[in-house]
Amino acid sequence: MSDLEFSATATVENFPVKEHGIYLSHCGISPMYQGAALAARRFDRLHCERGVGVFYEFGDILGNLRNAVGRFLGVDGSNVAFLKNTAEGLSLVAAGFPFQTGDEVISYIHEYPSNHYPWRIQSGRGVALKLLPNHDLRAPAAAGGAAGEQRVGSRPGDDPLKRPIAFRTEDLEAMITPRTRIVAISHVQFTSGFAADLKRIGEICKAHKIHLVVDAAQSLGCLPIHPEEWGIDAIASAGWKWLLGPIGTGLLYTSPAFREKLAHTMAGADIVTQGEDYLDHTWQPHSDARRFEYSTAHVSQAVALQACFDDLLNRHGIDGIHARNQAHRARLLAALDPAFFHATEFAPEHQSGILAFTLRDGIDPIAFAKAAGKAGVLLSSRGGYLRMAPHFCTTEAEIDGAAQILNDLI
Numbered sequence: 001m002s003d004l005e006f007s008a009t010a011t012v013e014n015f016p017v018k019e020h021g022i023y024l025s026h027c028g029i030s031p032m033y034q035g036a037a038l039a040a041r042r043f044d045r046l047h048c049e050r051g052v053g054v055f056y057e058f059g060d061i062l063g064n065l066r067n068a069v070g071r072f073l074g075v076d077g078s079n080v081a082f083l084k085n086t087a088e089g090l091s092l093v094a095a096g097f098p099f100q101t102g103d104e105v106i107s108y109i110h111e112y113p114s115n116h117y118p119w120r121i122q123s124g125r126g127v128a129l130k131l132l133p134n135h136d137l138r139a140p141a142a143a144g145g146a147a148g149e150q151r152v153g154s155r156p157g158d159d160p161l162k163r164p165i166a167f168r169t170e171d172l173e174a175m176i177t178p179r180t181r182i183v184a185i186s187h188v189q190f191t192s193g194f195a196a197d198l199k200r201i202g203e204i205c206k207a208h209k210i211h212l213v214v215d216a217a218q219s220l221g222c223l224p225i226h227p228e229e230w231g232i233d234a235i236a237s238a239g240w241k242w243l244l245g246p247i248g249t250g251l252l253y254t255s256p257a258f259r260e261k262l263a264h265t266m267a268g269a270d271i272v273t274q275g276e277d278y279l280d281h282t283w284q285p286h287s288d289a290r291r292f293e294y295s296t297a298h299v300s301q302a303v304a305l306q307a308c309f310d311d312l313l314n315r316h317g318i319d320g321i322h323a324r325n326q327a328h329r330a331r332l333l334a335a336l337d338p339a340f341f342h343a344t345e346f347a348p349e350h351q352s353g354i355l356a357f358t359l360r361d362g363i364d365p366i367a368f369a370k371a372a373g374k375a376g377v378l379l380s381s382r383g384g385y386l387r388m389a390p391h392f393c394t395t396e397a398e399i400d401g402a403a404q405i406l407n408d409l410i
């Protein structure tokens with residue numbers, strides 16, 4: 001995919017947000033792709049005009065979406081379910097897993113709540129949630145020094161481990177016991193932007209015969225992820241970050257073998273194969289991922305998310321998107337004043353779409369993000385960092401313009 005084709009995507013027509021500023025917060029709530037909003041509007045209009053007749057026009061909405069997501073992930077669409085959010089997907093997995101008293105789940109101490117509480121509440125079934133400690137895995141600073149050493153510009157006495165940074169794969173392996181059943185981690189940490197080595201973790205899980213469940217809200221649509229090749233049993237994500245879709249949409253991938261182990265914890269009309277024969281209560285649930293779409297779905301939002309996959313994600317392809325986002329990252333880093341913006345840098349295999357900064361003299365990143373917003377650059381702050389997250393719909397001119405505005409704010 002050429003830069004030209006990305007330029008044809010990165011227009012004001014597709015992303016009207018560009019009229020209002022430079023958007024570098026795709027790790028927060030992304031601006032929705034306008035084609036998605038128009039597709040949903042068309043569905044809603046037909047719904048108003050024709051009632052149930054809207055479905056004759058649109059056909060198998062959820063089936064089409066499952067196939068589009070399957071194509072993007074390199075898996076069969078029957079393994080994908082359309083849900084409301086990441087937490088719903090992880091809750092269906094956690095509550096449905098056949099835990100026994102004394103079983104253990106391994107996660108990281110600073111996970112996003114959607115990938116913490118679904119596991120934590122399994123304590124009611126006697127399951128222990130074991131949390132990997134925070135570890136300073138930052139790459140040596142450009143000015144020299146090993147990971148964990150004082151960085152150029154950082155204040156004496158500043159303890160970087162006060163902020164979430166990363167976890168070590170060695171620690172994860174060491175934490176595994178005969179009672180470990182599941183490793184539940186984010187592909188990319190929402191704070192520091194640390195990307196886990198999922199391929200390696202998948203190998204470890206396979207060797208210990210335990211399951212790997214991934215929160216990909218901060219990676220799906222930005223970084224390549226290969227569920228089958230990497231031995232990932234389940235992936236949950238939100239639709240409104242790197243997928244550029246509507247708020248209140250989510251996806252869940254499950255491998256057939258893993259899915260078979262999960263008990264049903266939510267049920268409704270759409271879980272069974274007899275379709276609209278509602279008075280036939282024979283228990284014959286779908287064996288594919290439709291079993292998770294237990295009842296009436298937010299179909300107009302599925303139509304919208306489908307437009308994101310058809311027009312953008314599957315058209316550009318994840319490898320092209322990833323390469324473009326890496327180039328954006330390098331361009332932004334090269335243009336920002338390093339004496340003020342202290343980047344949290346990781347080795348290339350741990351880099352993601354999120355660039356996390358601490359600021360000179362301990363300046364509050366929340367206050368700085370507010371000032372940047374007023375100056376026309378949309379940023380976000382989490383976990384003590386200022387986060388910058390351009391995406392493939394960001395242009396080079398926007399990166400340069402943002403860096404100039406941010407440098408001028410210092």
Ligand SMILES: Cc1ncc(COP(=O)(O)O)c(C=O)c1O
Binds near residue numbers: 186
């Ligand atoms: C790592 C991670 N997981 C999940 C989410 C969103 O969760 P949900 O889709 O349940 O709202 C976020 C949002 O910031 C996130 O950063």
